[in-house]
Amino acid sequence: MNALLAAAGIDPWIAVCSLATVVITVGMGFWTAGKSKSAGDFFVAGRSVSVGWNASAISGEYLSAASFMGVAGMVMATGYDALWYPVCYACGYLFLLLFIAGPLRRFGAYTIPDFAEGRYDSPVFRKIAVCFVLFIGFFYTMPQMKGAGTTLAYIFPGLPYWAGVVVVGAVITLNVSLGGMKGITLVQAFQYWLKVFAITVPIFVLASLVGQYQQHLAANKTAQETVAAAPAGIERKALPAKAPTDEAWIAPFGKLTTKALDASIIAAKTPEAKAELEAHKKPYSLLYTYSLIIALVCGTAGLPHILVRFYTNPDGVAAKRTTMWVMILIGVFYVFPPVYGVIGRSLTPELYDAVGAKGTDKVVLELPTLLAGRDHPLLGSILSGITCAGAFAAFMSTFSGLLVSMSSALAHDIYGRMLKPDATPEQRLKAFKWSALIVGLVAVGLGSQVEALEINFMVGQAFAIAAASYFPLLFMSVWWRGMTMRGAATGMLGGGLSALAAITLTSISDVAVAKAKKITDAAELSAYWADHPVAKAIADSWVANPLVRILCEQPAIWAVPLSIILMIVVSKATASTVPADVRMKMLVLHAPEALGLKQEYIKEHEGLGGH
Amino acid sequence: MSESSSTPDTIHSDAFLARLMRDQLKLSVACALCFAVALVALPLLNYFQPAFMAQRVFGFTLTWLILGVLFFPFVWVISFVFIKRSIALEDAEAKAAQDGLTK
Numbered sequence: 001m002n003a004l005l006a007a008a009g010i011d012p013w014i015a016v017c018s019l020a021t022v023v024i025t026v027g028m029g030f031w032t033a034g035k036s037k038s039a040g041d042f043f044v045a046g047r048s049v050s051v052g053w054n055a056s057a058i059s060g061e062y063l064s065a066a067s068f069m070g071v072a073g074m075v076m077a078t079g080y081d082a083l084w085y086p087v088c089y090a091c092g093y094l095f096l097l098l099f100i101a102g103p104l105r106r107f108g109a110y111t112i113p114d115f116a117e118g119r120y121d122s123p124v125f126r127k128i129a130v131c132f133v134l135f136i137g138f139f140y141t142m143p144q145m146k147g148a149g150t151t152l153a154y155i156f157p158g159l160p161y162w163a164g165v166v167v168v169g170a171v172i173t174l175n176v177s178l179g180g181m182k183g184i185t186l187v188q189a190f191q192y193w194l195k196v197f198a199i200t201v202p203i204f205v206l207a208s209l210v211g212q213y214q215q216h217l218a219a220n221k222t223a224q225e226t227v228a229a230a231p232a233g234i235e236r237k238a239l240p241a242k243a244p245t246d247e248a249w250i251a252p253f254g255k256l257t258t259k260a261l262d263a264s265i266i267a268a269k270t271p272e273a274k275a276e277l278e279a280h281k282k283p284y285s286l287l288y289t290y291s292l293i294i295a296l297v298c299g300t301a302g303l304p305h306i307l308v309r310f311y312t313n314p315d316g317v318a319a320k321r322t323t324m325w326v327m328i329l330i331g332v333f334y335v336f337p338p339v340y341g342v343i344g345r346s347l348t349p350e351l352y353d354a355v356g357a358k359g360t361d362k363v364v365l366e367l368p369t370l371l372a373g374r375d376h377p378l379l380g381s382i383l384s385g386i387t388c389a390g391a392f393a394a395f396m397s398t399f400s401g402l403l404v405s406m407s408s409a410l411a412h413d414i415y416g417r418m419l420k421p422d423a424t425p426e427q428r429l430k431a432f433k434w435s436a437l438i439v440g441l442v443a444v445g446l447g448s449q450v451e452a453l454e455i456n457f458m459v460g461q462a463f464a465i466a467a468a469s470y471f472p473l474l475f476m477s478v479w480w481r482g483m484t485m486r487g488a489a490t491g492m493l494g495g496g497l498s499a500l501a502a503i504t505l506t507s508i509s510d511v512a513v514a515k516a517k518k519i520t521d522a523a524e525l526s527a528y529w530a531d532h533p534v535a536k537a538i539a540d541s542w543v544a545n546p547l548v549r550i551l552c553e554q555p556a557i558w559a560v561p562l563s564i565i566l567m568i569v570v571s572k573a574t575a576s577t578v579p580a581d582v583r584m585k586m587l588v589l590h591a592p593e594a595l596g597l598k599q600e601y602i603k604e605h606e607g608l609g610g611h
Numbered sequence: 612m613s614e615s616s617s618t619p620d621t622i623h624s625d626a627f628l629a630r631l632m633r634d635q636l637k638l639s640v641a642c643a644l645c646f647a648v649a650l651v652a653l654p655l656l657n658y659f660q661p662a663f664m665a666q667r668v669f670g671f672t673l674t675w676l677i678l679g680v681l682f683f684p685f686v687w688v689i690s691f692v693f694i695k696r697s698i699a700l701e702d703a704e705a706k707a708a709q710d711g712l713t714k
Contacts, residue, residue, distance in 0.1 A: 090686070094646055097690055320698070327687060
């Protein structure tokens, strides 16, 4: 068996660890399937998940392929600026805790569309909200699928990309339709601890053998130093020409934030024009950094598959305690991926020369195998197997969460509320299982199409759209009595769609430019651009207007305020349509649960024949 | 709670809701400001004091140490303070409202 695996180029330890992760995931799914019976179990895990379980499960769901592999790869590729990603991924939760978590839980509803309808008494608004849940969900699903496809192709060389997408999609769809929310709560909690184990253990072993985090960081010279302050004995391989220099890599405002302007500087014709653009470099970088921070912080607070988990807490106090623990759990995790990036820069610089999934994104999987070449072949294989298992857990758990929130949207909102409001609980349960199957199929279909796009880029799109649509909606609905349905809908759609449009513009030209770069023949290149006049026009306009390019690539800095302003202006204009019982709704959102206002509110509504 | 069947005027008054929301918002905004100041200040320090932020601390540059390591515990402290205060605030509000009912 071993010989067979070795002949196919597969490390047996890696294969065993990955397989074990899949088997445990499926096993837990079957085990919990017997315990999940009611519709409540499926949609919100019976609202009885304890703080510890729920915090582990939210963290498990949140730490996706982008966090596990993407962050390390990005730190290695671009340096300091990429640190904003893990920090803001973790700290976005603070905004959720401060402004949204408690009130949302007190209001009590199965899904975000429930909240949208309940707060504004508007079935139309529910439909809009459902569309956004599905929309952002699918955007966020695609990079997870890409992670699955590329990791499987890495473990089993020769396996086509789509095979990984199909295998992972099928496993998770089975799991979700068996156990629903209650089933995946256990699985995701387990997967959080697996991911923490998989990111920490290999790096501690590695660092003890090849040198610590700070020692490898010290090997990179800052602009202020004449020689690197590297301690003796820290090994460092020569950097290829494609890698950023030490000074640019370790300092803020590096490659990530200056890419747009760098392109314009290269294209500038006169030295004066070059000098003038050079002077803009730092201010534009600062702008880019702030816009990125806003997108990540507000985006975290608006991701629908994370928000739905707050409803699984027994009460508002538990919801707050859960958020506290989630921040600690994911904060602890996010300290480590950059360590892989830093040590990877010293020891695996050859990754700079490859692109996409074979490039720096692979550093988490690649680094432990180094030990094999240092007289620790077995240790290297085991550690590599552990990180592969972590990567599996990463995209599987995030995809399960997305699948539950999207299946809920279909089964609960579209089927249960719109198509067949008088459905029995059994029918709803069946609808949930069918929805999971449909969403799973669509996700696999979409996932197999995105091999050419970057993981982190796709995740960024989902965050920016969520930041400009859901975050303003939730924030304003919770804290401002004067909001009307029209104001909320206009703001959410205006902000979300304009962010989407801006991001789409950049991705059309980026994909075309990436393809053009592969063409070496001049005649063929001009023919290629002649075939793609729109992409050419957009790409040219970026070079002429680097500031516009930055604002389109990172739209949060204008799209979030735009959304809030639209909400205020339209709400003021339609002030006569503020829901009549807004004071009662606000009381339910804000008054301590001990006062029992929720029950009173439901009674009142039943009396009116509502819902 | 037998009181809730009588007319609980205190809870349903505009004044109660306004005070409730104001107190909660005040606490949330105060905590958010602590966090926002740090988020705004770090890029500004990097921008205007690059040499200061690039000095070595235990092998890290100062700015790397802050963003890559120290930022996480800082946020934990803010959230811990917020949760403690907000739970205390809720208890106080619930008590005040129920006292108002029995009077």
